[in-house]
Amino acid sequence: MASVRVAPARGPIWLRAGFVLGGLLLIAQLVAIMPVARAWMDRHATVNDALQDxxxxxxxxxVAARGVRVRRDRGAWLLMAGGLTCYAAGTVYWVAFVAVLDPQPYPSAxxxxxxxxxxxxxxxxxxxLRARRSRISAATSLDGLIAAACAAALASVMFLSGFTFGGSALPAAVSLAYPIADIVLAGLLLGVWAISGWRTEPVWLLLLAGMGLNTTANGIHMFETTHGSYIPGGWPEVLWSVALAVIVAAAWTMPRPATARPPGRAVVGVALPAVLACAAMGLLLYGSWRDHVLPRASSLLAAAAITATIVRMLLTVRAVEGLADARRQARTDDLTGLPNRRLFQETLDRDLRRRDPAEPMAVAIVDLDRFKEINDSFGHHLGDRLLQLVANRLAEAFGNAGLLTRLGGDEFGLLLPGAGVDRAxxxxxxxxxxxxxxxxxERVTLHVDASIGLAVFPDHGTDRSTLxxxxxxxxYxxxxDHSGLGLASGGADDEDNGRRRLTTLEELRTGLDQGELVLHYQPQLDLATGLVSGVEALVRWNHPTRGLVYPDGFLSLAEHAGLxxxxxxxxxxxxxxxxxxxxxxxxDLTVAVNLSTSNLHDPGLPEHVAALLARHGVPPCALHLEVTEEVLMRDAARATETLARLRALGIRLxxxxYGTGYSSxxxxxxxxxxxxxLDRAFVAHCDTDPRSAAIVKSTVELAHNLNMxxxxxxVENEVVLDRLRGWDCDLVQGYHLSRPxxxxxxxxxxxxxxxxxxxxxGGQLRNR
Known part of the structure; x- marks a missing residue:
């Protein structure tokens, strides 16, 4: 409670004076019950009455001043002030008008x-409670029910034991109303605390303590009255006064900003429901041993608490199962059912921490070869199905040798505890x-190969990132080298390969900033006119030290790096x-440029191209844009939308x-x-391979029938060129015409x- 901060410490003087006066009155109340002062107070009953009032x-x-001056929780504290005002008014009325009568009327105002x-x-x-918990789950509601029922059961033992319903109806009803009201308040106090999440901040604890003390004082007063031992000005009056002081302190305690759940609150949230359930069970057992010793209401409330506890336990079991399932799903690959990258990394880290340096462990990465081509050619559905079959086959072959996981895409990870190089x-x-x-x-037979990289602890590293x-x-x-299996050397060569890839990527980023990209152009011949009507732009990287780097030396890295x-x-x-x-x-030439997948997924590409053409003063018809079937098949809907917008600008697409995609x-x-x-794989051999010739000829006819x-x-030689001319091909390009x-x-x-x-x-015209 050292962190409690009471606002009136710096409030107006009248408020501070009120707190000082309250402290003095509370001290006087405590002094009044001491034997030395008791006799004097008995002779001066009006002083004791005035002190209470x-x-x-x-x-x-x-408390009313707190509700008026501070906006936070204003409604709650004004309600509390209203209740205390009623209580104070009843006390004043009793002292002034009822206590002096003989006999004293019951019930009275x-x-x-x-x-x-x-x-x-x-x-x-x-x-x-509403200010602190806007949404209440079923489990939280049960916590509140358990706490409320148990508290009410215990309170009912105090308030209802020995209670007899006799006499006229109104006095009996009022006599019963007091214990019922206190039982409900006791249940509500603990129930609300449970629903609030067993909050342990000072405001909440002080309020619960104050109202709990008031209910306890009522119970003591009722017990003493029932057994004829009540003496005015005794301990119940002191407890009432202390309870009021604690409620006032709760009202003026300013709450701290919300922080993470403190450890103390977590312990309370676990321990208290268990204690309450045990208390309810104890009540029932006590009542079963001694017949008729417990009020029936106490037994019923205890039974309700135990029933709610059982239901709460069932919900907890379901929640734990759900949490375990969620944890399992978070560490399981949805497609293959194998453990995923997260579990792979967690397991590897854990094993490395516990492993004896003398005990080896192998780590392997499996990457399918040409999976991207398979996926793009046959579609994602078959690609996913292939990954499932690969996972099943790997799991069957791997057995219980260790941990098999899918790291993502077409990449799998293996952990082999206790395996050295030979075993791995x-x-x-x-x-x-x-x-x-x-x-x-699905009626397609595929042959799949893989490349596997192997590293062994501790020879090739002692931490996850190194291995x-x-x-x-x-x-890689x-x-x-198409060997299928690569063993880490752990030496300079192995480090150099990885470092070379990273270096190339960083140099490429720098090269893009410094404008090191250059273009080479390959001419396209119009077979109908014999004129070169356009060129295709092919990118090169003019590296400052390595010279001219061709696309296969950097484009794959750029694709993976998002460049x-x-x-x-x-x-x-x-x-x-x-x-x-x-x-x-x-x-008067056209220029053709290839687009990548990331370009077609960029919604701003058409506007960028239009602005580029306008800036250079080039008509849209002079720009041709090319996309591969692979790009189109990744996201046909988005690609089609982007292409339609480009075509609307007047750009040719x-x-x-063509011909390499399964769904062309x-x-x-x-x-x-x-x-x-048409892809060069068909064109280059159309002069020697009848099947290639048939494909080229039919594709020309297909294109023309589609108005393309x-x-x-x-095109590598004159024979191929003549054949294409004879089949009415429109444009050709190749080394026979010109290299880029x-x-x-x-x-x-x-x-x-x-x-x-x-x-x-001109010569032809003159000859005519």
Missing amino acids: AIYLLAALL ADAMWLAYYPFAYAALLRL VEVVTGLLTALRHPFDL LRHADNAM TAKS MGRITTQVLDLAVEQCRAWRAAGL AVDD LAYLHALPVDDLK RLIAEG QAPDRLTPWLLQRQADALASA
Whole structure:
């Protein structure tokens, strides 16, 4: 209670004077019951009566002042002040008009005023509870019921034991009203405390203590009156006065700001319900041993408390089960049912803390090869089904060797406690063998391979981050050399691989800031006119020390790091700027730029492209944008919306690498595209492979039937070019025409090509 802060310590002087007067009156009350002062007080009964009246009235005034002056919980304290005022008025009325009569009437108006205190007290408690708990759960309600029923049962033993219902109706009803009111108040006090969450802040504890003392004093008074031992001015009067002082202190105690649940409150919240349930059980057992010793109401209330306790226990069991289930779900992968990354990390950390340095443990990372291609080609549904089958097969092959988890995507994690290098390699090799058997998926048979990186404690690290870094580097090594299994070296080479990837990524970020990206352009020939009508922009990174870095050296890293948006923005700006330069030089060319998945998911892309064209003064028809089927299949709805907005600007759109996607035909009728760009895998062999030739020829016809142009890439020789010309292909590009070149080298070639075409056209006109 050292943290209690009472506001009147700095309040107005009349308020401080009231508190000082209250303290003096309370001291006088305590002195009055001492044997030395008792005889004098008996001879001067009016002094004792005046002392009682003053204490009751002053308490009511101080609580009312709290309700008027302080806004917080104003309604509750005004209700409490109303109840105390009724109580004080009843005391004053009794002293002034009833105590002097002989015989004293019962009941009197004083009884009505005293009983009026209880409804006000009930309402004040409920108002305070509502301010602190706006929503009450079923479990909390049961806590309140247990506490209320048990408190009421114990109170009823005090108030109802020996009570007899006799005499005329009104006196008997009033006599019964007092114990019932106190029983209800006792139950409400403890019930409200339970529902409030067993709050232990000073305001709440003081109020409960004050009202509890008042109820206890009433019980003592009733007991003494029933047994004929009550003496005015005795201990009940002192307890009443102390109770009023504690209620006043509660009213003026300013609450502290809300903080985390203190440890004391947590202990109270666990211990008290158990104690109350045991007390209720004790009452029933006591009543069963001694017949008719307990009032029937006490037994019924105790039984209600125990029943509520049983129901509460059932709810607690369900809550614990739900918590365990939620914990399990939080550590379980939804798709495969395997433990997830969180459990993998927690288990690895725990094992590393407990592990003897002399006892090995292996950590492995499994990454499926070409899963992205499978997922994009056959759709996410089959991709997810494949992951489930892979998880089942891994679990079957792994058995009880350790912990198998899905880390995310197509990546799985393995923990092998007690396994050294040899044992770990044996287990992992078995997994690779199991995965290489074909998977049957909805009339499609797929062969899946994997790359596994292996690191062993303590050789390759003694903490989670080091072990996982080495395992990850080993996995990348296995993937790059197609060996399937990579073992961490723990040396400089292993560290260098991971460091090289991180360094490349950081250098790429710097390069984007410093404008190190450059474009090379590959011409596209219009077979109908024989003119170069456009070019495709291909990005290169002009690294300050490594020289020209091609896309396969940095684009995959950029995609994983979320840098594709920045790269495409710079590529678009460079391409449109170069297009303007060529047009200024008399070259009427279109420029094609590839878009990535992140670009199509950017709702601001169409506005950005429109602003870019306007800034450089290039017409929209001069810009062609290409998207791969892989990009379209990831989120067709959003991609279609973005493409439609771009096409509305007048920009021509093409599907790049056409023919590599499983659902190509399903998208064509809905996509707002103008061109199909046939993948080089079909074009390059159409002069020697009849199947490739059939695919190219039928795709040209398909494109024309859909009012689209067909662009063939990968033209490597004149024979292929002649065949494409014979099949009415629209545009071609490839090394046979020109390799991708920088603008300063390509521009002279383009100008010469244009001059030759014009000269040839002029000669033909003259010959006519």
